[in-house]
Amino acid sequence: MSRRSDPPETTRDVLPGPDGLSDADLDALYRMQPVARPPADFADRVLARRAADHAPTDPPPGRRRRPIAIALTVAALAAAALLWVRPAGPRAGVVEAERVTTAALSDRAVAVADPGARIEWALTDGGLTVKQTRGRVFYRVDDGPLTVHTPAGDVAVTGTCFTVEVEPMSPTLKSAAVGALVGVAATIAVYEGAVRVHNEHGTVDLKPGERGRAIPEAAPIRADDDRRIYAVAPTPPTPPTPPAAPAPAPSAPGDRLAPQQVEELQALLTDTRAELERVERALAAEQAMRIESEGAPMPFPADLPDRFGEDALRTRVQAAFEQSGVAGEVVSIDCGEFPCVVYAELESDQEKGHEQLLESDAMAPYADDGKNVSVWGTRTRDAEGETRHRNFVGMALMPKGVVEGEERRALDKRLQFRNQQAAEAFMPAMRGDEPPE
């Protein structure tokens, strides 16, 4: 029975002989077989399905479950009480939601209607059709086709997750939008799958991550601002709030707004301010968490000696390679923040290479300075199964005493994060368990 320390290079190498395969060869042969790979948007698909499924999560420690369960049950019963379903064909119904309401559209789709939304749906030989007259509804289509008719246009899908919002437009906003009288606008946000929005003026196809907008008087368009679709959202499945339309100023000095228009603009302003505050709070919390985990960048000291600059470091470290005979090279110098970090790749047999570099004459000017040195190694396997060893060193040099105590601990934490970033940049294939494509 043969044993190999290295994986076989080809299938032919491990063709079983009379005595069969060793365990190592059998395992290696197995690992050589192609594996399934996720689609590029798999994470978004999971999150969309999670939003659609109302996937429950464990409560944080210390919270009781029973009150939540009771509350959910009460909410479900209340929603059911508010759900008016009447027969309108072989398989049909109407949903008028006074609070967030989940409705199964036959066994073909699920709709989650926001308060104020209204839909009528029917399942016929031609598929599932929905008439949405107002409000915002999230759809998950399990078995298409599905067509959502809105006053502003039709939305046709085959299998997807998306939202449709039908909103009335005030005279002021109407004129701002199209310069003409319009009654409604429909906003469509696609989370997964493909959606076609069309009306008598034209058609637009939307992909996951895109947003479209339709009004009765013009062809549907693909909205420019699609970032909010995947923005940090409130608790799923409530989709993110689409951006509010900008409130226009009166078109001429003599124009005066009607009291109702003033109220609408004030309400819009209030909502916008509230949304802005929410985003600012979320941003502040996000920044606080990031600093906690990544540390905060530190500014360069005003009187930093020239030897800590990028050019001097490059010159010195390259000279150190030549003087010490260590095999390797400088691959990058990160001077984006204090201190500069020199990243170098060392040959696989240079285990103490970084020590030799620092002890060389070229690095003598830094002998008494503060240092933070990280060394790491990795093995990667290329597409042919060849194993490649790579060793890296990250050297941060700074004047002794310029950063001490708590600041030094914060600096080391920040350097740890920077080194991790560098390591990931140097190792594009390290996150998976398969060789790079």
Next chain:
Amino acid sequence: MKPDVFASTRMTGPPPASAPTELDDHTRTRAVRGDRRACRALVRCYERRVFALIGRMLRPHGLDAAVEDIAQETFLRVFAHLGRYRADGRARLSTWILTISTRLCIDRLRKRRPATPLDDAPTAALAGGPAADRAPIGAGLEQAIAALPPDWQAVFVLRAGHELEYGEIADALDIPIGTVRSRLSRARRQLRAALGDIARGGRR
């Protein structure tokens, strides 16, 4: 030994990449709270391993179409139960996630397949199947794997495909380590015999 990730890490300063194959605790905590970006980061971190495992479990049985569905189900369960995961416990998060995938796959296979007589399984399976039109060795290996009982297949896939330790496999499948060893040994023996049959057939 992990094949491609910091297998030989050694440090003289702060660790540059303490756990590049595992999600950091901070992001995991945010994912528990439902932070969408953190949840996305979690999926991105583990999706390739999950797909690889599920594909290895289901494809030999012609269930290619179920791979993504089981993968999605895996992550939905991960999110549902992530609060129960203990980073200071024995299992790495990747092992914990692969455990969920493995159990879903075993459930799926048990629902589908009738019991297969073990003695005849590899030979019978080599007569045809979903992988019959692929390269002989790869197809033969896949068909032989398809003939294994799901529990044996899971042990082999976790060990040979994902290099889990015996103890991790035992925890994942909730079986004693001795059972892991015996199932692995039997699985390899059957696979070896099946591949030997192919080789002998090819040389005739």
